Structure formats: C-alpha cells, structure tokens
Amino acid sequence: MLAxxxxxxxxxxxxxARRNLSRNRFRSVLAGLGILIAVVAIxxxxxxxxxxxxxxxxxxxxxxxxxxxxxxxxxxxxxxxxRQVQSIERVTDDVTVAPIRTETxxxxxxxxxxxxxxxxxxxxxxxxxxxxxxxxxxxTQGAILGSSVAEQLDAGEGNVVTIDDTTYRVIAVxxxxxxxxxxxxxxxxxxxxNAIAGSGYEQxxxxxxETGATAVAADAARAELNAREERIDxxxxxxxxxxxxxxxxxxxxxxxxxxxxxxxxxxxxxxxVMLMSTVERREEIGVMRAVGVKKGEVLxxxxxxxxxxxxxxAVGGVLVSVLLAAGLYLTTPVELWILLDPANxxxxxLAFAFGIGVSLLSGAYPAWKAxxxxxxxxxxx
Amino acid sequence: xxxxERATAADDPPASDPALELDTVRKVYDSGAETVVALDDVDxxxxxxxxxxxxxxxxxxxxxxxxxxxxxxxPTSGTVRIDGRLTGDLSDDRxxxxxxxxxxxxxxxxxxxxxxxxxxxxxxxxxxxxxxxRRGRAIDLLERVGLGGRLDHTPTELSGGQQQRVAIARxxxxxxxxxxxDEPTGNLDRDTSEQVLDELSGITEQGVxxxxxxxxxxxxxxxxxxxxLFDGRIR
Numbered sequence: 001m002l003a004x005x006x007x008x009x010x011x012x013x014x015x016x017a018r019r020n021l022s023r024n025r026f027r028s029v030l031a032g033l034g035i036l037i038a039v040v041a042i043x044x045x046x047x048x049x050x051x052x053x054x055x056x057x058x059x060x061x062x063x064x065x066x067x068x069x070x071x072x073x074x075x076x077x078x079x080x081x082x083r084q085v086q087s088i089e090r091v092t093d094d095v096t097v098a099p100i101r102t103e104t105x106x107x108x109x110x111x112x113x114x115x116x117x118x119x120x121x122x123x124x125x126x127x128x129x130x131x132x133x134x135x136x137x138x139x140t141q142g143a144i145l146g147s148s149v150a151e152q153l154d155a156g157e158g159n160v161v162t163i164d165d166t167t168y169r170v171i172a173v174x175x176x177x178x179x180x181x182x183x184x185x186x187x188x189x190x191x192x193x194n195a196i197a198g199s200g201y202e203q204x205x206x207x208x209x210e211t212g213a214t215a216v217a218a219d220a221a222r223a224e225l226n227a228r229e230e231r232i233d234x235x236x237x238x239x240x241x242x243x244x245x246x247x248x249x250x251x252x253x254x255x256x257x258x259x260x261x262x263x264x265x266x267x268x269x270x271x272x273v274m275l276m277s278t279v280e281r282r283e284e285i286g287v288m289r290a291v292g293v294k295k296g297e298v299l300x301x302x303x304x305x306x307x308x309x310x311x312x313x314a315v316g317g318v319l320v321s322v323l324l325a326a327g328l329y330l331t332t333p334v335e336l337w338i339l340l341d342p343a344n345x346x347x348x349x350l351a352f353a354f355g356i357g358v359s360l361l362s363g364a365y366p367a368w369k370a371x372x373x374x375x376x377x378x379x380x381x
Numbered sequence: 382x383x384x385x386e387r388a389t390a391a392d393d394p395p396a397s398d399p400a401l402e403l404d405t406v407r408k409v410y411d412s413g414a415e416t417v418v419a420l421d422d423v424d425x426x427x428x429x430x431x432x433x434x435x436x437x438x439x440x441x442x443x444x445x446x447x448x449x450x451x452x453x454x455x456p457t458s459g460t461v462r463i464d465g466r467l468t469g470d471l472s473d474d475r476x477x478x479x480x481x482x483x484x485x486x487x488x489x490x491x492x493x494x495x496x497x498x499x500x501x502x503x504x505x506x507x508x509x510x511x512x513x514x515r516r517g518r519a520i521d522l523l524e525r526v527g528l529g530g531r532l533d534h535t536p537t538e539l540s541g542g543q544q545q546r547v548a549i550a551r552x553x554x555x556x557x558x559x560x561x562x563d564e565p566t567g568n569l570d571r572d573t574s575e576q577v578l579d580e581l582s583g584i585t586e587q588g589v590x591x592x593x594x595x596x597x598x599x600x601x602x603x604x605x606x607x608x609x610l611f612d613g614r615i616r
Binding site: 012015288291292296 | 444448451453454473474477478480481482485486488490492494495496497501504505506508509510514551552555
C-alpha cells in the first residue's frame with residue numbers, strides 16, 4: 001500500500017491509470033496480447049529474415065570476390081593464351097590471377113576408379129584450402145584430391161593414384177566446399193599445370209580481398225582483351241550475390257510488412273479498448289473534471305493507460321521473441337553469431353518501440369476525446 | 382488536522398462578500414430550430430454558512446443553475462461571483478482550478494471512482510496538480526462522517542448512504558467555500574437521507590455554504606431558505 005501511496009504523490013495519473021487497467025483485467029490483458037503478438041511478429045520476422053540473409057551470405061562465402069574469365073566460344077575462341085593471361089596480370093591490381101587448364105580424366109586407386117575433372121593449376125593455395133596435407137605455392141608435382149574424390153577412392157595424403165596412365169602421389173586433400181563457388185573442386189583433382197595437355201587456359205580466376213577490387217579488375221581485363229574483338233567472357237559472381245542480396249532485402253521488407261499489418265491490427269484493438277473505456281467512464285471522467293482535475297491531466301492519464309497496455313505487450317513480445325530465437329538456435333543448425341548479429345537486436349528494439357508508439361498513437365484519440373468533453377455534458381443523463 | 386483548519390473559509394476574504402452571487406444570469410440554449418431560455422435573469426445571493434435548497438419541477442432550470450454555479454457551464458449573460466471573484470471569461474484550466482479550490486460537488490449517483498478505495502476517492506481532488514495529496518485530511522474527514530473504519534473499502538463494499546458520505550468528504554477535501562449538491566438524497570432511504578442531511582447542515586456551521594437542488598421535501602426541513610425555480614425564473 002505504501003508503494004501505491006508513493007506513486008500517488010509522484011504520478012497521480014499513472015496511479016489512477018494503473019487502477020483503471022486492473023479494473024477490467026481480462027480486457028487489458030487481451031489488448032496487451034494484441035500488441036504482444038504484433039511485437040513478436042515484427043521482431044521475429046525481422047530476425048528470421050536477417051538470419052536467412054546472413055545464413056545465405058555465409059553459405060555463398062566469398063564468391064562475391066571472385067571473377068571467372070573464360071574464352072568467348074561464340075566468337076570461336078576456345079582458350080586463353082599465355083600472353084592474354086599476362087596482359088590480365090599486367091592490368092589488374094590487388095587481385096590474385098589464377099589461370100586454370102581443364103580436362104577430364106579417369107582416376108584410379110586399386111580397384112576403384114572414377115571420371116573426374118582435372119584442373120591444371122599453378123597456385124592452388126590462392127583458391128583452395130587443404131583438409132589433409134599442405135597446398136604448395138607452386139604446384140610442380142603430385143595430385144591434390146577433391147574431398148569427394150578422396151572419399152570415393154578412400155585415398156589420403158601419401159597414397160598413390162593413377163590418372164590416365166600416369167602415377168601421382170597424393171600430396172593433399174581439399175576441404176569439402178560448403179559454400180557455393182565458381183570452381184567447386186569436391187569432384188575434381190588438381191594437377192600441376194604442365195600435367196595437362198595444351199598451351200592455353202580454359203579459365204582464369206581473379207580473386208581479391210574486396211568485392212570492389214575484383215570488380216575493378218574485371219573491368220580492366222575486359223577493356224584490355226575485348227578492345228577490338230569480344231575475346232573473353234567475364235563472369236562476375238558479385239552480380240549473383242547482388243541479386244541474392246536484393247532478394248533477401250525484398251524478403252525482409254515483405255516480412256516486416258506482414259509484421260506491420262499485425263501491429264496496425266493491434267493498434268486498432270487498443271483504440272477499441274480505449275474508446276470503450278472512455279465511453280464506460282464518461283461520467284467518472286466528468287466527475288474528475290468537476291472536482292478539479294484539469295484537461296491535460298485527464299489526457300495524460302488516458303495516454304498512460306494506453307502506454308501501459310503497450311508496455312505490457314511490448315515487454316511480453318520482446319521476451320517471447322527472444323525465446324523464439326533461442327528455440328531457433330536449439331532446433332536448427334543456425335549459428336550463434338548469426339543470432340547475435342546487431343541487426344537482430346535492432347529489430348527487437350524497433351518492434352518494442354513500435355509497439356509502444358502504436359499504443360500511444362491509438363490511445364491519443366480516445367484520450368483527447370475523454371479529456372475535452374465538457375463535464376456538464378458527461379454528467380447529464 | 383485540527384479544528385482551525387476545518388473552520389475553512391470564514392477567515393481570509395472580507396466578511397461582507399457573500400459566498401455566491403448571481404446577477405441577472407441568463408442562460409439560453411440555441412439548438413437551431415428552437416431557443417430555450419433555461420435561466421431568465423436570475424439573481425441569487427447565498428451567504429456564508431447558509432444552507433439553500435433550490436426546488437422546482439423538471440425543466441425549470443435547476444440543473445442549469447447548478448451547472449452555472451458550479452462553473453461547469455457558462456451563462457449567456459450576467460455575472461457569477463464566487464467568494465467575491467468574478468468567474469466570467471476564464472480559460473478551462475482556470476475554471477477547473479477555481480472549482481478545485483472553491484467548490485465541492487455531491488451528486489445523486491455519488492460518482493465515486495470504483496477502482497479507488499474510500500480514502501483514495503476522498504484524496505482524489507488533491508492528487509493532481511500542485512500541492513501535496515492530503516491523505517491525512519481525507520482520513521480525518523472520513524472519520525468525521527463516521528467512516529473511519531472503512532477507509533480501505535471500495536465503493537461496491539459500501540452502502541448508498543456510506544458512499545454519499547464518502548462523496549461529501551471528497552467534496553470537502555479542498556476546504557471549499559460552497560458545496561453544491563445535486564439531489565443528494567435522491568438514491569437514499571429516509572433514515573440514510575437524514576444522516577446525510579445532518580452531515581450537510583453540520584458543514585454549514587463551519588462557514589461552508591451548501592446549495593442543494595432537489596425534489597425531496599425532506600431536504601427543506603434542514604435548510605435555511607428554499608428558492609423555487611419555475612420556467613427559469615425565481616419565484
């Protein structure tokens with residue numbers, strides 16, 4: 001009771017508002033529930049969209065930083081020459097240029113054998129990571145197996161495999177590639193460049209630390225080699241990732257849109273509750289006005305009521321959203337760092353603020369209506 | 382809270398001023414098609430500590446008069462002086478403050494806030510705005526009207542007579558000059574009515590004027606004077 005009395009002294013409007021909400025507890029809880037659901041909708045959908053987007057970005061890995069240059073087959077070019085590769089190296093900065101020769105071949109170990117793609121690559125360490133063994137900076141001897149080739153042949157570092165009648169020692173096995181990339185090597189074998197017949201290259205990969213650098217390099221290569229004839233095709237993977245990003249931001253807006261609709265509905269339900277409340281309490285408010293409570297104080301009291309409903313719902317909504325996110329973490333392979341992304345907390349805060357904001361906005365009209373009715377009208381039967 | 386504080390109004394303003402004065406007050410309701418004259422040049426003077434009953438048939442202008450006296454409604458013309466102060470042309474907030482400081486209201490339907498206890502209801506007019514909530518005085522007043530044992534009861538836990546006595550205590554919390562009562566006994570049986578009227582005439586002994594609008598002949602037995610309204614005029 002003492003706490004109640006302190007509240008009377010500090011904020012009479014809050015005191016009376018709180019009593020009013022407890023008068024029709026069920027209705028207050030229902031109105032708060034509306035806001036709760038809306039806050040959960042916005043926070044959960046926002047977080048869900050962000051988790052999807054981050055998860056996809058993670059799976060796509062670094063492909064945004066990669067450019068694949070291939071000879072333009074439509075114009076009759078079927079390989080890139082040593083000179084062309086050198087020009088590409090000359091005109092580009094801040095990117096690794098990895099020319100690759102491609103062939104298909106049969107890999108055999110003991111009784112197992114399978115057809116694979118063979119990549120002739122001088123510097124595998126620039127593009128791939130080893131799971132077993134070490135990738136040389138200059139690949140001069142031995143074979144590097146893609147993860148599924150190694151698995152199928154049950155081969156590891158130190159084993160010997162036969163590829164098209166030549167015997168190689170396995171010097172490394174690549175990490176399984178989880179993300180989508182230009183040269184997925186799970187089903188391939190990397191060999192020294194000169195182990196593959198031919199003098200040109202089927203593709204050149206540019207890889208940079210930043211998307212901007214690869215885009216600049218791609219433009220430079222295009223300008224250099226396609227000046228007179230369309231000799232090369234340049235495939236920038238960042239185009240794909242840009243489109244994927246665009247898709248996810250669209251999805252995000254869509255999800256937030258759905259969340260906002262529920263917030264509007266919740267706002268209408270608060271409006272309804274507050275209007276009912278002002279109609280029911282018309283005489284009471286008239287009496288308060290008659291005994292000396294000012295318009296502004298009635299207004300504040302009604303706004304506080306609406307704000308308390310909103311606060312109730314918004315706090316509950318944030319708690320439920322956090323529980324949902326925890327549930328997502330426990331039941332799906334979503335990684336913790338994705339859930340702890342700052343943007344997710346931003347969505348929580350956004351949903352919380354909107355929940356309270358919408359409640360106040362919905363409470364504004366009933367509050368104004370209650371406060372500005374003349375007591376003499378309110379008290380007339 | 383001691384006796385001197387309860388003695389309220391009598392001290393400060395010059396004793397010559399009446400508690401309330403209406404001077405040719407006219408109230409016209411213009412609803413487009415027809416014009417209703419609710420108060421027709423009414424003059425009224427109520428002295429300090431006087432208990433006045435206003436009677437009259439329905440539609441005679443009693444409620445309008447009470448609303449004008451209570452600063453809940455403004456007259457079309459004429460002046461209303463409360464405690465010697467002119468009340469015309471005031472902002473809503475000023476009028477509200479004057480109601481709070483000078484007037485007390487008692488209604489037929491009691492109009493207690495159902496969410497508040499007896500003592501909270503009585504304290505209500507003091508909790509908003511400047512100044513400290515006067516809980517001590519509220520308890521005092523409730524004891525005076527015989528409800529000292531029911532401070533923390535809510536209105537639904539009180540009988541009609543008890544609720545009206547809570548309402549009287551609420552009307553007195555700010556030490557008003559005038560207490561306005563609209564059918565104060567309208568919802569009460571005879572015994573309870575007598576208790577409430579005893580309470581009201583007790584108040585007049587402390588210098589508070591009481592103006593009661595009523596149909597109840599019993600009220601007139603307690604009052605100093607009865608004013609009869611008929612068609613917006615005093616007879």
